Amino acid sequence: MSRRKRDDGYEHGYRKRRRVVSEQAEIEDRLESLIIRVGDKTSSSLESNLEGLASVLEADLNTYKSKILRILSECPIQMPEKCTIYSTLVGLLNAKNYNFGGEFVEQIVRNLKEALREGQWESARLIVRFISDMVNCHIVSASSLLQLYDSFIDAAMEQGVPQVRRDWYMYALLTALPWVGRELFEKKENDLERIMAAMEGYLRRRNTAHVAALRVWNCDTPHPQEEYLECLWAQVRKLRTDEWQERHIYRPYLAFDSILSEALQHNLPVILPPPHTASTQYPLPWVVFRMFDYTDCPEAGPLLPGTHSVERYLIEEHLHQIITRHHNERKELATQLLAFPQRNKIPLEYMIVEVLFSELFQMPSPRYLEIAYGCTLIELCKLQPSTMPQVLAQATELLYERIDTMNATCFDRFVSWFSYHLSNFQFRWSWDDWQNCLSLEKDHPKAKFVSEVFGKCLRLSYHKRVTEMVPECYSPLLPPKPEPYFKYQIEGGNGFPGAAQVQTLTELLRKKPTPEEVLELVQQLPNPLKDDDGDMEPSHNPLAIEVFVQTLLHLGSKSFTHTFAGLAKYHSVFKNICENEEAQICMLRQVYELWQHHPQFLGVVVDKMLKTQIVECCAVANWIFSRDMALEFTRSYIWEVLHLTIRKMNKHVVRLEKEVADARAKLRAAPSDSESSDEDPSREGGEKRRRTSSNKEATKDDGEQPTEEMVERMEERLEAAQSDQKNLFLIVFQRFIMILSEHVVRCDTDGKDFNTFWYQWTVGRLQQVFMAHHEQVEKYSQTLETLLFTHDLDGNILDTFRQFQALRS
């Protein structure tokens, strides 16, 4: 009986505790959802919601304090567009409970320090802004905020650290000023002026060599393309002349002025920026993309804020934040963009289009996949069919008009987006308006753009469709029918050397022979490189390669799958007859000859050959710059192939780097056997350990615990890969330098201007290699400087390298 009673009691208590726990969790969840949702659309006013929520939270402070602190300090970072709503809420709580306010300040300072330490620059910036806004709500004293600003200014003035680091501290301050400028102006005008003067000094002395490489257009008409910090500085300076009054930020705390002004303020502790280390990565600089001004928008509608008005910056940043939050759900993203809070006060469609294009054209690379922007623009057109398609068409028109000065990377993205967009709207476009491109040189950017768009449209549809979508006069720019070009089948094809063997091999391949049988036939072909004496063995047999590659690829030309099957089945034949680089270049020439009218197929075949190691990256690079490809040199697909080749190499290196790092970490984590045997001088013990360690190695093969030797082997592999990678970059850049220098010299002797379209494209492509692979190229910056980009080089070529170097300087 007594036992049962005890049991009951236990059970009862247990249940009760469980119920309490779940009740607590339930309340915590409810509080969390209330805090997260405050400021979202409701029927009641924001002020009353904030007041109500402050009371609820105040009542629960004792029980749920740590939870509330955590959520409240994270929300303004996760939802930066609601920064002022959360500062007001914290302000109201501080007015009710001074101690809580103090703890919140401690918490947010802790978060800031951590973000700075971890290099989470965007979070850190948003925290600085939130702390600044807390001055407006009487939570933090203005003087202690100025102290924080001063330590940031000091960080920006520090000598001997990269400019990108110093820039960030400047940027963090500048982006906080629109929030708190007015308050500081009213209370601490002299200090504010002192900070502004320090900023001005910093900005004047700054190096901006990187700008040229990051600009979408290399021209400032009609709209200056400004460096981000300079543009923001101009906007903040304009704000100062307006006595720090801006008209975009919604400030709910104004309604609570009487309550908040009574509250006591806290002082921020001293916050010292963590010192720079060699491994710290800072955000790269960028250039603010501008394509519209107020004259582009309808006269009757609201005015587009000027380039240097701070509202332009604030609205753009807000739009970028919406993209950040919804970039994975395009329908929601489009809805949220169109539901922008002040949509009636601004030409919203124009600002959305400008912001989306600014992200798509972001140098060196966009934040998200290019197609993410493309399909968002499609959604926007579907959602707002009365205005969006027109604005987008206007934007396309402007981009086309200004394409002469667009950089090659953005040119490619523009081609790719536009053809994709057309493919979603029945390829309808007012082509008549662009007929002027027909009278231009074929390398002129406008003519090039139109023909590249046709090429990409073709990839997404079919030849008849593309020829029917444009007026007949465009036929010179239309791509040929994408078919294999098999010279042995055209009239007179029998006359080509090896034609008979092509016939034999075709018949043999139809019977699905073994690789050995094919090899035997191919090896019987005479080698034209063999001289009559026959004493020197040639590096490869071009005729054998020609016959084999053309025949096999032609038989597999029906689809990628057919081709891949052929490559897989006769892989050993390729390996056998294309051992060295010369042979591989010869093989690539054959691939090109067969697929010269089908750039996509060519690219996919080369990609597959790289993946299956039939061809090496360096061979592809040398082939692209070879004389055989001179005619194709300004066409985009060639560069697509070069970039996929470099990416392939980079991926390989990055994978090995990660493997080594992981294995090293594992080795460090577990006390290694070799170390312990070092500690143990006794021979017997050492032997025993060695035995266990070899046992371990056996189990280790399935990826358990790596040994020192295994890691060393991995490191050797990595070193080999890095040396290949370095070699590839050296080849690419050297070939660029050679081909460009030759051109300049030739023009010089002929007395012609070297600055032709060809030259501009080639420099643009060189720049593209630097930009697209900057993270990997950066590792070899020193080598490139001493070996290739030396002072005696042509100034224009050298400039592209200097701009690249300036990216992280």
Place this chain on the structure above:
Amino acid sequence: MAVPSTYRDQHFKGSRVEQERLLSQSCTLYVGNLSFFTTEEQIHELFGKCGDVKRIIMGLDKFTRTPCGFCFVEFYLRNDSENAIRFVNGTRLDDRIVRTDWDAGFIEGRQYGRGKTGGQVRDEYRTDFDGGRGGWGKMIQQKVATSAAANN
């Protein structure tokens, strides 16, 4: 991201749990509502915008061995296939709205249509005319053919 569909392959060999596990890790997509004329190259071009495509298996009519309006697209990385569902699903290829869904992984034999007439089941009972997918539904075509024969 688009809500995952509730469709489950009824011919799947294995338990429901196993099927769900495979679907949640798969890099393979089923792609539907294609035109019979859409080629592997076009599909490669569109899906290649989301990442490196490993292989494409065209859906074929089991009798004629010609494309019958669907395919499987396999990526190397899960993340790339997720992007394809986010950004390609519901957009157009050859003027048709492409539908993408997770697939538990291609198995030989699945490239063939499962309809009685060789193509996909959905093309048997359709009552509309769809030029991209062989015109009228197969049942209607058969009826027309039999009545024409009777008239003769």
